[in-house]
Amino acid sequence: MLTRVDQRTDRLILKLQAYTRFSEEDRAALAALGRAPVQEASPRHDLIREGDEPRTVRLILSGWACRYKTLPDGRRQIVGFFVPGDFCDLNVYILKEMDHSVGAITRVGYIQIAPDEMERVMEARPRIARALLWHELVTSAVQREWLLNVGQRTARERIAHLLVEMFVRLRVVGLTQGDACDFPITQNDIGEATGLTPVHVNRTLQELRGDGLIELAQRRLTIPDLKALMRASMFNPNYLHLDHEGRHLDAND
Amino acid sequence: MLTRVDQRTDRLILKLQAYTRFSEEDRAALAALGRAPVQEASPRHDLIREGDEPRTVRLILSGWACRYKTLPDGRRQIVGFFVPGDFCDLNVYILKEMDHSVGAITRVGYIQIAPDEMERVMEARPRIARALLWHELVTSAVQREWLLNVGQRTARERIAHLLVEMFVRLRVVGLTQGDACDFPITQNDIGEATGLTPVHVNRTLQELRGDGLIELAQRRLTIPDLKALMRASMFNPNYLHLDHEGRHLDAND
DNA sequence: CGTCTATTTGAGCCCCGTCAAAGGCGGTGG
DNA sequence: CCACCGCCTTTGACGGGGCTCAAATAGACG
Structure with missing residues (x-):
């Protein structure tokens, strides 16, 4: 490893x-x-x-x-x-x-x-070929999850879901530090990814902050209670296909 | 051929x-x-x-x-x-x-x-392998276009876009008759595909009918002026990758 | 001709968009 | 080191597109 x-x-x-x-x-x-x-x-x-x-x-x-x-x-x-x-x-x-x-x-x-x-x-x-095929399939799965996100979730759920997904993806590649990570996208970017206006993204982020679910400032994201944020966004990690049992998800780094 | x-x-x-x-x-x-x-x-x-x-x-x-x-x-x-x-x-x-x-x-x-x-x-x-890879890539491209659809287009544009896409895809496999095709999905299905409620789908379809852009009844869709409907939905066929020039799109069957 | 599903209509309202402007923060140059 | 500038974030007021709830109508099928 x-x-x-x-x-x-x-x-x-x-x-x-x-x-x-x-x-x-x-x-x-x-x-x-x-x-x-x-x-x-x-x-x-x-x-x-x-x-x-x-x-x-x-x-x-x-x-x-x-x-x-x-x-x-x-x-x-x-x-x-x-x-x-x-x-x-x-x-x-x-x-x-x-x-x-x-x-x-x-x-x-x-x-x-x-x-x-x-x-x-x-x-x-061949093992690399198969791993790259897996990579492509996961990319497609992420795409589908985003459609579910934009099509069905509320603004609050959408943004929370995006934050969780990116945090988990960053953790897989070793780019998180405890419950925090660099998060360099703007509120405008979040809006364009979630189908919301930047103004509404801003208000929704404040709501998430107010509920103690996230800290986000100076391009840095902290998620004090990942499980809580997952619940708030109805996040189900299955679409990332991280492994059979999803144990990577629960492993702390 | x-x-x-x-x-x-x-x-x-x-x-x-x-x-x-x-x-x-x-x-x-x-x-x-x-x-x-x-x-x-x-x-x-x-x-x-x-x-x-x-x-x-x-x-x-x-x-x-x-x-x-x-x-x-x-x-x-x-x-x-x-x-x-x-x-x-x-x-x-x-x-x-x-x-x-x-x-x-x-x-x-x-x-x-x-x-x-x-x-x-x-x-x-190998030619089949390559064609099937193309099929997968087009499927992913369609997925992305749907996200654009749900994330950015208005209800009217969304529904019009879906109708055009399905019509074009059916035409490719020989399932259209002139400007018409079977269209067996319900308004509820359209809603679940576009992130809209069935009620609003209904009103929007009436609007499209009223503007003479579509006829849709008894599970049958007619598009009297495909170009007009494409304009109304900002439909750009490039994501279907039908061929280099997109000439299949303009060929009548 | 009754039952089930799908479509249609109406009234009210809310989530989120629009428009506009004020702060905040980082970067740059003098 | 400070002043300026541009981008990003934040706030306020208002409006509208699409949602909710509810019920009536129309087709499809046996």
Whole structure:
């Protein structure tokens, strides 16, 4: 089991190990993927835009990014967040044209991997191929959960759910410190992810604060009682498929 | 190019041909998948339920089904519809447990395919493997578009968008007749798919009818002016990835 | 022709959106 | 080190799109 993070691909490995145990050879193969030069994107700049032809796979190393779609009149929906260890568009080179954009939220460090290099690794190491397929399936499951979130939950539940999900995802890759984590997205971002206006996000956050469910200030989130926040948001971790029993969820770091 | 539909897998082939052209051998391999005995599900019964262990791949042959998620208090979100030619849960056997349910809306005819039979076909016929990957990517893209729909569009736009999408998807598999198609879902279903109450769905449909954009009665939908309805819903067909130029969209059948 | 489900209608209201403006905070440059 | 600036957060007042509750009507099916 991996405990320290000193390779670029270690956050990815931490996450994939929620699904499978890797051999030394597997880890070496994944680490080799990380040898590509690190790219940087400035905050609020796009990595790729709707309409572009996708050519490479991207692995996020540091910072937060998001996937979003826009309507002709400017309305914008964030359909997913990327944090370190996340792949964006693992298979999307199959498609001719992007149907959405990927934008940096903070400064983002990432590497690009050529599709045929991915395919080579997946062919040579079936366990990695299977783990990456799991990664894709979980990404789809998260997408469905977000639709449930926006379609059925109240503003309070929606925001609470988003906070819990991101906290749990960050914990998997070792980016939480006790009951706290960095949380660099703005209230406007939260609104675009949950289908709410920034004004209403603000009032709802104050309500959650007032109930002692969260502390959120200076880009830092603290969740004093995770179970309580899960209850408030009707959070069921099953869609993250962290493992058979979900024991990773309850393990403290 | 396929023109008649006399094999069980022909709707699937029609759809996959939006992405690739198959050889005779490819079609034969797909047709062979369709030899499994046909299963039937009654209207409003589940094919598989959240929490179940997924074991087989399902191909819808006839009728409509849906993927849905529920909250503990009963709120329900339909996260996708299945029509003939659609696979449900192509890869989901990787996961230990379903995070959503699949339910029949009408009487549904389908076949079940064992995962290893799928894998055998995909190994033997790479073009099929690639087409099925395309199918999965399009399914994810549809999911994202639905999130944009529920998160950002107004009730009127949401419903109009859903109608256009389903019409276009049905047209791809040869299930439209001119500007009309069977449309067996209830106003309640539309509400659960769009995050609206059935009452408001009803009023909004009346508005769309009043504007001459749709006719919808007796489970039959007519769209006199598809372009107009697309405009009303800000429908951009790119997310269906029907082909490079989207020319299938404009071809009349 | 009764029963069940789906559609339709009405009245009232609330959650959340809109518009507008004031603070707060971090970054930058002089 | 301070002053300025831009972005983000916060607050207030008001309005409306969609929800709730309730009941009537219309189809579908046996």
